[in-house]
Amino acid sequence: MKAKSLISITDFSKEEYLKIMRLAEDFEANPNQELLQGKVIATLFFEPSTRTRLSFETAINRLGGKIIGFSDSSSSSVSKGETLHDTIKMVSNYADMIIMRHPMEGSARYASEISSIPIINAGDGANQHPSQTLLDMYSMIKTQGTLDNLNLFMVGDLKYGRTVHSLLMAMLQFENPIFNFIAPQELVMPNEYKILLASHGIKYFEHSEFTEIINAADIIYMTRVQKERFIDPVEYEKVKNVYILRNEMLKNTKENLRILHPLPRINEIHTDVDDNPKAYYFTQAKNGVYARMAIIAHLLNLK
Amino acid sequence: MEKHLKVSAIKDGTVIDHIPTKALFKVMKILQLEECLEMITFGNNLDSKAMGTKSIIKIANRFFADEEVNKIALVAPHAKLNTIRDYEVIEKRVVETPREIIGIINCFNPKCITNAETITTRFEVLSNKPITMKCLYCEKITNENEMVYS
Numbered sequence: 001m002k003a004k005s006l007i008s009i010t011d012f013s014k015e016e017y018l019k020i021m022r023l024a025e026d027f028e029a030n031p032n033q034e035l036l037q038g039k040v041i042a043t044l045f046f047e048p049s050t051r052t053r054l055s056f057e058t059a060i061n062r063l064g065g066k067i068i069g070f071s072d073s074s075s076s077s078v079s080k081g082e083t084l085h086d087t088i089k090m091v092s093n094y095a096d097m098i099i100m101r102h103p104m105e106g107s108a109r110y111a112s113e114i115s116s117i118p119i120i121n122a123g124d125g126a127n128q129h130p131s132q133t134l135l136d137m138y139s140m141i142k143t144q145g146t147l148d149n150l151n152l153f154m155v156g157d158l159k160y161g162r163t164v165h166s167l168l169m170a171m172l173q174f175e176n177p178i179f180n181f182i183a184p185q186e187l188v189m190p191n192e193y194k195i196l197l198a199s200h201g202i203k204y205f206e207h208s209e210f211t212e213i214i215n216a217a218d219i220i221y222m223t224r225v226q227k228e229r230f231i232d233p234v235e236y237e238k239v240k241n242v243y244i245l246r247n248e249m250l251k252n253t254k255e256n257l258r259i260l261h262p263l264p265r266i267n268e269i270h271t272d273v274d275d276n277p278k279a280y281y282f283t284q285a286k287n288g289v290y291a292r293m294a295i296i297a298h299l300l301n302l303k
Numbered sequence: 304m305e306k307h308l309k310v311s312a313i314k315d316g317t318v319i320d321h322i323p324t325k326a327l328f329k330v331m332k333i334l335q336l337e338e339c340l341e342m343i344t345f346g347n348n349l350d351s352k353a354m355g356t357k358s359i360i361k362i363a364n365r366f367f368a369d370e371e372v373n374k375i376a377l378v379a380p381h382a383k384l385n386t387i388r389d390y391e392v393i394e395k396r397v398v399e400t401p402r403e404i405i406g407i408i409n410c411f412n413p414k415c416i417t418n419a420e421t422i423t424t425r426f427e428v429l430s431n432k433p434i435t436m437k438c439l440y441c442e443k444i445t446n447e448n449e450m451v452y453s
C-alpha cells in the first residue's frame with residue numbers, strides 16, 4: 001500500500017487544505033505537542049536550503065520527533081553515486097516519513113512511488129514546493145479570516161515563480177477570488193494559468209505598472225525579479241527598479257491589506273515597508289513552522 | 304495498372320495501413336516487432352491518395368489489443384488496422400490516442416528525474432490535435448514537436 005504523500009499542491013483537496021489550516025491554528029496556540037514521540041523523520045536535502053530545512057526541523061522538534069538525514073548531498077552516499085531510488089529504498093526502511101529537497105524536477109513524485117512511507121516534497125527543482133503554498137494560505141486565512149472573496153495581487157516574476165503558480169492553483173478551490181497580475185512584459189503569467197482561470201470563471205487583470213491599483217488589494221504577494229531571467233540585459237535594467245514596493249505606495253491601501261513574500265527578499269520590498277503593520281512576510285515565515293507541523297500530523301494521521 | 308499493394312497477402316494476422324512513411328520504423332519499435340518471430344512484411348513509400356506516401360505492415364498470426372495498438376497513435380494517428388482471418392478482413396479499427404502514455408517517449412525536460420534515473424516515463428494526454436501531454440513526474444507540458452522517442 002502506498003502511503004499518502006504531499007508532492008504537488010493539487011494532491012490535496014479543499015477539505016484537506018482547510019484541515020491543514022485548522023491544525024496549523026491549533027499548533028500555533030499549543031506549539032509543543034508530543035505527537036511524534038517515538039517517531040523518526042528523515043530530512044533528505046540533496047541540495048541545500050537552510051531556510052526550508054530549519055523550518056521543517058523546528059516543526060519536527062516541536063512535535064517531539066527525532067531527525068535523521070543530511071543537509072546537502074556532498075556529505076552523503078549520494079556523492080558516491082548512489083541513485084535516488086536506492087537512497088529512498090534504504091531510508092524508507094529506517095524512518096516514518098521523508099522530507100526531501102532535490103534539484104531534479106519530478107524527483108519527489110518518483111520517490112513517493114518507491115517509498116512505503118509518506119514523502120513531503122520540500123522542493124523539486126523549479127517544479128513544486130507545496131508546504132510554501134500551505135503556509136501562504138495559512139497566512140492569508142489568519143489575516144483575512146477567510147480564503148473566499150479575496151482580491152489577490154501578484155507582483156514580479158509571474159513567469160517562473162513557482163510559488164505564485166501553486167498559490168493560484170490552490171485558490172481555484174475557493175469562492176470568487178480576483179487575481180491581479182503585475183509583471184514586466186518578459187515575465188507575465190503563462191497562458192496555461194490564464195486559460196485555467198477563465199475556464200473556472202475567475203476574474204483576472206494584467207498590468208505592467210505597479211501603481212495605485214494596489215489600493216484594491218487584500219493581499220499583495222511579492223516575488224523577486226531576477227536578472228538571470230532576462231534574455232536582454234537592457235530589458236532588466238529598464239524594469240529592475242519598477243517592481244519595488246515602498247512604504248509611500250501603501251498610503252491609501254485597504255486596512256486589511258497584508259504583504260506576503262516567500263523570502264529571501266533582495267530589494268523588491270524596500271526596508272521602509274518593514275515597520276508598516278501591513279508588512280507580514282516575517283510572520284509568514286514563522287507561520288511556516290505551524291503549517292508544516294499540520295502537514296506532518298495530517299499525513300501521519302496523528303490528528 | 305496493378306492496383307493491389309505490392310506487399311503479399313497474409314492468411315491470418317493484422318495489417319496496419321496508413322502509417323506515415325517517416326513513422327514506419329517507430330511503429331515497428333513501439334509494437335516491439337523486432338522481437339516478433341512471425342512473418343512480417345512491410346512496404347514503405349507507397350502511393351497514397353490521402354497522404355502522398357504511406358507505409359503498410361503485415362504481421363502474420365499476430366493480433367493486437369486496443370491498448371497495445373493505441374500506443375502508435377503518437378506517430379501514426381491515422382493508422383488503420385485490419386484483422387485478417389483466412390484471407391478475409393473480419394474487423395477494421397482506427398487508433399485512438401490513449402489518455403496516458405507509458406514509456407515510448409522521453410521527457411523533453413533535461414531537468415526531469417526520468418532523464419537521470421532508469422524510470423519508465425508516464426504522460427497524461429491533455430489534447431489530441433495537436434497532441435499535448437503532461438509529464439507525470441516533472442509536470443511540464445510537451446507537444447508533438449518536442450517529443451523524443453526512447
Ligand SMILES: [Zn+2]
Nearest residue numbers: 410415438441
Ligand atoms: Zn518530465
